[in-house]
Amino acid sequence: MRPVTLLLLSIALTLSAPSFGAPGDVSATLSELMNRLQLQHAKLWFAGKLNNWALASYEVQQIDTNLEATGKLLADPSRARRAKEKLQAVREALQSKNLPAFTTSYAGLTNECNDCHRTSGFAAITIQTPLTLPVPNQLFVDQVAEGRALAHATCGTCHIVADATSDMPTVRPSAPAFPEIVNRPSFSADGLRQFLTSSHRRLGPDQAMSNPRLSEYQIEAIVAYLDTLKPAPPR
Ligand code: HEC
Ligand code: HEC
Numbered sequence: 001m002r003p004v005t006l007l008l009l010s011i012a013l014t015l016s017a018p019s020f021g022a023p024g025d026v027s028a029t030l031s032e033l034m035n036r037l038q039l040q041h042a043k044l045w046f047a048g049k050l051n052n053w054a055l056a057s058y059e060v061q062q063i064d065t066n067l068e069a070t071g072k073l074l075a076d077p078s079r080a081r082r083a084k085e086k087l088q089a090v091r092e093a094l095q096s097k098n099l100p101a102f103t104t105s106y107a108g109l110t111n112e113c114n115d116c117h118r119t120s121g122f123a124a125i126t127i128q129t130p131l132t133l134p135v136p137n138q139l140f141v142d143q144v145a146e147g148r149a150l151a152h153a154t155c156g157t158c159h160i161v162a163d164a165t166s167d168m169p170t171v172r173p174s175a176p177a178f179p180e181i182v183n184r185p186s187f188s189a190d191g192l193r194q195f196l197t198s199s200h201r202r203l204g205p206d207q208a209m210s211n212p213r214l215s216e217y218q219i220e221a222i223v224a225y226l227d228t229l230k231p232a233p234p235r
Contacts, residue, residue: 018072023024026073033073037066041113041127042134044090048102052142054092058101060091079116086112147225154212162229163207175209189223196222
């Protein structure tokens with residue numbers, strides 16, 4: 001077998017192995033876990049900073065799982081436990097949507113990453129608060145929240161945006177309510193995109209809806225928000 005094939009085979013075996021034999025396997029698995037932690041640590045920062053509480057909580061959960069797995073690989077699991085305690089402080093900050101507490105607890109977590117690296121003999125691996133987005137293809141803002149705010153601001157004068165008890169459009173007669181529109185069989189995300197990018201200045205039988213002239217980014221936010229008004233599909 002060629003060396004590359006052997007290497008790939010051993011990686012495949014390491015990844016699929018339920019228990020870890022040789023110390024080399026442990027190190028490879030640890031490094032694998034750590035590379036995931038590194039990405040999740042960076043994503044957590046931008047999600048939290050941009051008030052995307054749901055995404056930040058998701059990343060906290062991912063980090064928690066990986067720290068748990070890290071503890072199982074180490075002779076002394078107490079360091080991983082300490083890191084999980086620091087992570088718990090981040091979780092609490094997110095639950096109370098407290099940005100200053102998030103920043104402080106995030107720094108505590110980062111310090112704990114580095115403390116463990118130093119005490120494990122890997123002092124050269126130093127983690128910091130990320131300076132740039134970790135990936136170019138993911139949004140860290142809460143797109144649904146932006147869409148909701150935009151819909152209330154630009155559509156709410158005519159449409160009931162969420163539900164009739166919380167919204168009262170000022171225009172009479174009012175346009176169909178969004179919860180009703182999204183439940184029409186004819187409704188689709190692509191249809192809505194097209195409708196909102198249409199160059200028609202006036203739409204509808206009574207020519208009541210002026211083209212809102214939204215940017216592509218705003219249209220995607222509104223599409224994302226309206227999607228959440230649909231009843232959840234059975235899982
Ligand atoms: C419980 C101890 C411990 C904690 C906590 C810990 N690490 Fe590590 N980390 C290690 C060890 C041990 C290594 C070296 C693994 C190896 O190569 O054998 C490592 C290596 C790394 C590496 C280098 C991986 C590579 O292959 O280049 C990164 C990146 C990393 N850790 C990120 C993090 C981040 C981010 C955190 C905090 C969210 C963190 N670590 C928390 C023990 C820890
Ligand atoms: C000036 C009032 C007004 C504003 C502002 C407005 N709409 Fe409308 N909209 C209407 C009226 C009236 C209708 C019903 C027209 C019809 O039945 O064709 C309508 C219909 C729609 C429909 C249904 C289209 C269809 O295929 O039947 C959608 C979707 C829609 N609006 C989305 C929006 C969104 C999203 C916004 C904000 C970006 C918005 N509207 C802002 C008045 C408005």
